[in-house]
Amino acid sequence: MTQFLSYAIPGLPYGCVFALMAVGLVLTYQTSGVFNLAYGAQAYASALIFYVCVNARWPSWAAFLAAVVVAAPLLGLAMDRLLYRFIRSAPVLVKLVSALGMLIAIPSVLQLIFGGQQRLAPPSLWLAPSSVYFHVAGDAINGTELSTVIVTLAVVLLASLMSHFTQIGLRMRAMAESPRMVELAGINSEMVGVGIWVLSSFLAGLAGVLLAPLFAELQALSFTDLLVAAIAAAALGSLTSLPLAFWGGIGLGVVQELLGGYLPSGSVLSSGLRPALPFAVLIVLLLALPGLRERWFHDDPLAGCDPPPPPMATTIGGHGLEGVLRGGGWVLIAAFFVSCLTWVPGNWTFTLTQGIAYSIVFLSIVLLSGMSGQISLCQASFAGIGAFTCAQLAGHFGVSVLVGILAGGAVAAVVGVVVALPALRLGGLALALATLAFGLLADNVGFQFSWSGNGDSGVNIPRPQLGSLNFTSGKAFFVLAFVVLGICTAVVLAIRQGTTGRELAAMRGSELAASSIGTNLAKLKITVFAVASCLAGVGGALYGSLQGTVSPNDFNSLLSLVFMVVVVTTGVYTVQGAIQAGMAYVILYQVLDYLPSEWRNLFPILFGLGAVTYALHPEGVVEWQKRRVVEIVVSWRTRAEASG
Amino acid sequence: MALLEGVNISKRFGGIVALDDVSVIIEHGEAVGLVGPNGAGKTTLFDCLNGVRRFDSGEVRLEGRRIDNLAVYERARLGIGRTFQRLELFSAMSPREHLMVAERVHRGDGRLWKDLIGRGRARLRVARVEELLCELGLETVADDPIESLSQGHGRLVELGRALVQDPLLLLLDEPSSGLDTRETSDFASVLLAVRARRHTAMLLVEHDLHFVRRVVERTYVLDFGKLIASGHLDEVLADPVVREAYLGEVP
Numbered sequence: 051m052t053q054f055l056s057y058a059i060p061g062l063p064y065g066c067v068f069a070l071m072a073v074g075l076v077l078t079y080q081t082s083g084v085f086n087l088a089y090g091a092q093a094y095a096s097a098l099i100f101y102v103c104v105n106a107r108w109p110s111w112a113a114f115l116a117a118v119v120v121a122a123p124l125l126g127l128a129m130d131r132l133l134y135r136f137i138r139s140a141p142v143l144v145k146l147v148s149a150l151g152m153l154i155a156i157p158s159v160l161q162l163i164f165g166g167q168q169r170l171a172p173p174s175l176w177l178a179p180s181s182v183y184f185h186v187a188g189d190a191i192n193g194t195e196l197s198t199v200i201v202t203l204a205v206v207l208l209a210s211l212m213s214h215f216t217q218i219g220l221r222m223r224a225m226a227e228s229p230r231m232v233e234l235a236g237i238n239s240e241m242v243g244v245g246i247w248v249l250s251s252f253l254a255g256l257a258g259v260l261l262a263p264l265f266a267e268l269q270a271l272s273f274t275d276l277l278v279a280a281i282a283a284a285a286l287g288s289l290t291s292l293p294l295a296f297w298g299g300i301g302l303g304v305v306q307e308l309l310g311g312y313l314p315s316g317s318v319l320s321s322g323l324r325p326a327l328p329f330a331v332l333i334v335l336l337l338a339l340p341g342l343r344e345r346w347f348h349d350d351p352l353a354g355c356d357p358p359p360p361p362m363a364t365t366i367g368g369h370g371l372e373g374v375l376r377g378g379g380w381v382l383i384a385a386f387f388v389s390c391l392t393w394v395p396g397n398w399t400f401t402l403t404q405g406i407a408y409s410i411v412f413l414s415i416v417l418l419s420g421m422s423g424q425i426s427l428c429q430a431s432f433a434g435i436g437a438f439t440c441a442q443l444a445g446h447f448g449v450s451v452l453v454g455i456l457a458g459g460a461v462a463a464v465v466g467v468v469v470a471l472p473a474l475r476l477g478g479l480a481l482a483l484a485t486l487a488f489g490l491l492a493d494n495v496g497f498q499f500s501w502s503g504n505g506d507s508g509v510n511i512p513r514p515q516l517g518s519l520n521f522t523s524g525k526a527f528f529v530l531a532f533v534v535l536g537i538c539t540a541v542v543l544a545i546r547q548g549t550t551g552r553e554l555a556a557m558r559g560s561e562l563a564a565s566s567i568g569t570n571l572a573k574l575k576i577t578v579f580a581v582a583s584c585l586a587g588v589g590g591a592l593y594g595s596l597q598g599t600v601s602p603n604d605f606n607s608l609l610s611l612v613f614m615v616v617v618v619t620t621g622v623y624t625v626q627g628a629i630q631a632g633m634a635y636v637i638l639y640q641v642l643d644y645l646p647s648e649w650r651n652l653f654p655i656l657f658g659l660g661a662v663t664y665a666l667h668p669e670g671v672v673e674w675q676k677r678r679v680v681e682i683v684v685s686w687r688t689r690a691e692a693s694g
Numbered sequence: 695m696a697l698l699e700g701v702n703i704s705k706r707f708g709g710i711v712a713l714d715d716v717s718v719i720i721e722h723g724e725a726v727g728l729v730g731p732n733g734a735g736k737t738t739l740f741d742c743l744n745g746v747r748r749f750d751s752g753e754v755r756l757e758g759r760r761i762d763n764l765a766v767y768e769r770a771r772l773g774i775g776r777t778f779q780r781l782e783l784f785s786a787m788s789p790r791e792h793l794m795v796a797e798r799v800h801r802g803d804g805r806l807w808k809d810l811i812g813r814g815r816a817r818l819r820v821a822r823v824e825e826l827l828c829e830l831g832l833e834t835v836a837d838d839p840i841e842s843l844s845q846g847h848g849r850l851v852e853l854g855r856a857l858v859q860d861p862l863l864l865l866l867d868e869p870s871s872g873l874d875t876r877e878t879s880d881f882a883s884v885l886l887a888v889r890a891r892r893h894t895a896m897l898l899v900e901h902d903l904h905f906v907r908r909v910v911e912r913t914y915v916l917d918f919g920k921l922i923a924s925g926h927l928d929e930v931l932a933d934p935v936v937r938e939a940y941l942g943e944v945p
Contacts, residue, residue: 541810548809552795559784566744566782567796567855568770577806 056189057311058304063195065303066202067261068328071280072287072295073206074253079289081225081246084134084145085479088152090277092129092251093258094270095160096122097172100259101268102164104173114175118255125156126251127244137665142478143425144665147618150611153277155658157270158651166648172262175201194263201260206296209249222246274608278490279303279328281483285335302328326494329487336484337472371680379626390528399524401640402633403596406531409632410538410589412617413625414582417542419614420622421551422578423558425482427610428469428489429586434605435462435492436587437594438502441509451514451595455534458591459584466583470576489607497602508601511594531592535629538585542625545581554578612654619660621670630672695758697722697895698774698863703742703752705735705919712738713749714919720863723893727906727913727927731940734916736899737779740865743897744776745769756862771800775856779867779899781848783840789851790836793823793858800859823858829891830854830884846877850884857888863895870902882908903927915940 071089078086096117103113129152137145176197182190213219221242225232233239257280258273265272283302287294306327390399411433418424436458443449443457469488476484497503513522514530521527545551553574556564565571594600616635621627642650660671667674698720705713712735720726728736741747743754745766754762761769770776784792797820827833830850835843843851849869856864866885870878882905888894889909900906906913906927913930915923917939923930930936 544809544811545806549795549798550806550809552791552798555787555791556784556795559787560782562746563778563782563784563852563855565766566746566770566776566778567859568767568799570765570767581806 053311054308055186057308059186059189059191059307060195061304061307062300063198063260063264063303064306065300066198067257067264067276067299068279068283068303069296069299070202070205070253070257070260071276072283072299073292074250074257075280075284076287076289076292076295077246077250077253079284081222081243082130082134083138085149086129086134086250087146087149087277088129088156089254089280090273091153091156091270092122092125092254093261093276094157094273095125095258096255097258097262097268097273098160098164098169100175101169101172101262110173110175114259118252118259122255122258123248123251126247126254130244130247133662140665142482143419143423144668146425146479146482147615147661147664150615151658151661151664153274153658154612154615154654154661157273158654158658162648162651162655166651169268170266172265172268174263175259198260198264201256205253205256218242218245222249271608275328275490278332278487282328282332282335282487285332285339285483288339302331326491329490329494332487333472333484333491336476336480336487371683375676375680387532391525396524398640399528400596401636403524403528403531404593405633405636406528406535407589407593407596407632408613408635409629410535410592411586412589412613412628412631413538413542414585414589415614415617416622416625416628417545417578417585418582419618420624420627421546421558422554422575424575424578425478425485425614426469426579426582427482427486427614428492428607429582429613430590430605430610431489431492431496431607432462432466432583432586433590433593434497434503434600434602435465435583436590437511437600437605438497438509439587440591440594441511441600442501444511445509450516451512452516454511455514455588455591455595459588462587462590463580463584466579467576469583470579474572474575486607486610489610493602493607497605503600503602503605506601506603508599508604509594510599511591512598513595527596531596534588534592538588539625539629541581542585546625550574550577612657615661616657618664619657619671621673623669624673627670627672696720696755697724697757698743698897699753699755700739700743701753701755703739703749703754705738705742705747705749711919713742716752716916716919716921718897718914718921720895720897722862723895724912725889725896725898725910727910728897728899728916729901729903729906729913729940730916733918735919736916737867738919739916740776740867740897740899744774744865770859773860773862774865775859775861775863776865777849777852777856777867777869779871781845781852781872783848783851785840787840788837789832789840789843789847789854790823790827792840792851792855793826794820796855797823797858826854826858829887830857844877845872846874846881849873849877849881853884853888857892857894860892861894863897866896866898866900868899868901870900870905878902878905881905885909903931 071093075086075089078084099121100113100117103116104110108116133148133152134145137148174194174197176193182192183196184191213223221232221237222245224235224237225239225242225246232242257276261272261276262268279302280299283299284295286298286301287296289295309327386402390402394402411429414429414432415426418426418429436455438458439461440451440454440458443454444451449457469485472484498505503509513527515521519526521530545554553564553569556567556569557571557574561571590605593604597604617628617631620631620634638653638656642653663671669677696719698718700716700718703713703716704711716735716739718726718728718739728739730736738747742749742752745761745764745768749762752762753760756769756772756774761772764772784795787795824833827836830853832847832850832854835847840848840851849872853864853866853869869881869885873881885896886909889896896909898906898910910927912925913927914921915930915933915936922939923933923936931940
């Protein structure tokens with residue numbers, strides 16, 4: 051018993067933080083219909099501001115006021131008023147991508163403002179972290195832990211008193227029940243909505259400040275993990291019940307520490323499974339709770355139905371212009387190929403080859419999200435599976451790297467099928483969260499073994515050789531990558547133009563109608579997941595072979611989110627979109643490399659904000675601009691014809 | 695042998711009995727109506743017949759063969775076509791593409807490897823599809839984006855999408871909802887023409903009794919999940935039980 055307590059009690063502070071976040075998430079989801087994935091970034095913002103203020107020798111109460119009472123609600127309110135308010139009734143993909151954009155952009159904006167240096171030993175909110183206050187069951191309770199628990203309990207007590215005994219609290223509770231009924235009862239639901247948004251942002255800020263000192267370093271990544279833990283806790287309450295979400299959070303924190311205590315120490319299982327627990331819980335909940343699934347599925351009548359993209363630029367200018375645009379595209383590709391083999395400097399050829407590898411991975415996102423309407427947030431993990439398979443086969447079994455790349459694709463496809471099996475029953479947001487959790491699991495556990503990604507030290511993949519053909523030089527490898535991309539593009543185009551592609555488009559339009567005309571949705575989804583994972587695996591293996599050494603960090607779960615956002619920004623509906631995204635991704639990165647180091651934060655900011663434009667221009671920035679140019683040309687031509 | 699038989703179908707949602715021991719029979723080539731007040735269980739019965747919902751007890755037979763363990767898509771392939779009360783169209787596809795994809799699925803052209811070696815890339819125009827577009831009067835809007843079509847055209851696209859697969863039986867779920875008088879009458883004319891040409895059997899859920907009278911030969915009446923009458927529409931409507939349930943008249 052004592053041992054049990056001594057393991058369980060250190061979990062309480064974590065549990066408190068999870069609980070605060072879970073309650074805040076449920077609050078806003080219930081009232082505004084937006085699943086706020088940027089919530090983790092909001093927590094990070096407050097933690098960072100608190101850190102900066104304390105380092106500037108502000109007293110901690112002043113820093114707390116600035117970070118949690120002022121900055122957090124302001125940030126949340128700004129997001130609601132400027133973004134979420136307009137997309138409440140938008141399709142799931144739009145809401146999700148917009149929130150993802152914010153999740154990725156906000157930490158970078160903050161680092162641009164406050165500098166991106168390492169921030170060690172985040173300060174505790176209230177009691178000194180080093181001093182031990184008392185012992186419970188042999189556990190030394192330090193100031194950080196004690197203050198976290200006390201502050202959480204105080205806030206929750208206050209909030210529940212407020213919600214039960216004040217006018218605004220009553221209205222908020224009514225609003226969480228049914229926004230429309232509140233409106234009908236003559237209450238301005240917008241105002242109550244603002245109140246809820248302020249409260250929830252305050253909770254995020256508080257959770258952020260409380261969580262920070264539990265880690266040795268203040269990093270944006272820890273807050274993404276925190277977000278998923280909070281989602282899992284919220285899922286325990288079926289995303290509707292505040293008390294269940296709260297106790298779910300506490301429970302999750304405690305069980306996490308218990309696992310850490312009872313699992314053999316030093317093994318990958320104990321170091322990996324402990325942080326991975328919330329993700330595993332989330333996956334299990336999504337699969338096991340039918341109520342949860344149906345809720346996400348039926349809540350939003352537009353769920354899974356994407357806005358129709360406007361006509362392609364190539365089709366509105368008539369046949370002459372279409373020919374010019376197509377021809378121009380081929381000339382551009384030929385010029386690119388020749389240039390890379392002749393005058394382009396070696397480091398840029400390397401960069402562009404990276405772009406090709408990414409393009410292949412991005413093709414999988416076009417196939418899954420653009421063509422089939424399925425949202426997967428773990429494509430980087432599939433790329434990792436491809437790379438590590440290739441590395442292990444080449445390293446331990448002497449398999450040729452070219453075969454290894456193919457095998458990487460095949461293994462990724464098999465895992466893709468396994469992931470797709472739950473996807474058959476999930477859709478929209480639930481599928482997105484399940485794949486996100488899978489990515490985090492791969493990150494924290496799957497890729498840490500020596501037989502897979504080998505943890506931080508990574509694995510080696512040599513450049514391939516085929517008989518006398520040697521792809522070790524940069525240019526030779528470029529040609530190889532170019533050919534592989536060509537094949538992958540051809541595959542996706544063939545699927546798109548064939549019956550399967552039409553069935554996928556039908557499924558995206560209406561699953562019900564698609565099955566009523568005889569489409570086997572289960573088979574179709576498994577097929578598309580398999581092909582997409584295979585593409586991602588091949589792209590990942592190619593990337594690994596280009597780099598020579600890759601580690602799980604090259605394919606971490608945050609990268610999956612970035613991939614999604616990048617592709618959606620440039621164009622998720624077309625095959626060109628994937629290639630443009632791959633090139634834009636590496637070129638922008640390389641260009642920012644020439645600039646002062648703080649400017650590198652511009653990268654996530656640009657794509658994060660770009661993702662927000664998805665709500666207005668689902669066809670992507672490139673296609674949107676191309677259409678504008680074509681429209682100008684067409685209007686010139688009509689004017690010239692009219693005057694001539 | 696009857697084309698479709700629903701035998702003693704019961705379905706509950708929690709405490710609500712949506713269907714209580716309902717049996718229907720549709721013969722080959724026969725047009726049958728299904729009327730009843732809102733919430734009577736008409737759409738639920740449709741869902742049970744074509745497989746969208748599983749029922750608690752009962753049987754569904756198609757030409758004598760039990761099909762109640764088959765999925766929606768399998769029943770569709772056996773010849774049960776369906777339209778929906780709330781339009782279910784494929785966004786961003788033109789009417790022609792709607793018919794094309796249904797035609798290809800019907801032809802069994804959905805193998806991935808066929809696409810990969812380029813064999814799935816069928817000819818852009820398929821005679822059957824073009825014919826049907828003309829028959830339904832959709833040829834002028836065949837390439838317009840589906841979002842720009844009127845509700846009436848949307849209903850016709852749904853009908854065409856089902857018809858292109860040569861169904862044995864068409865389940866039509868309130869085709870007149872959302873249509874004006876003119877569109878409703880046009881839709882009925884199209885249905886009659888389709889029946890004259892193809893002899894497709896139909897089960898029609900509908901509130902517009904003029905519509906029902908024009909199209910069907912006999913009618914079932916459903917109320918609170920129970921079948922309360924069946925027979926010729928005018929006879930059925932004269933039945934005092936039906937008048938009470940449907941028209942709210944107290945005898």
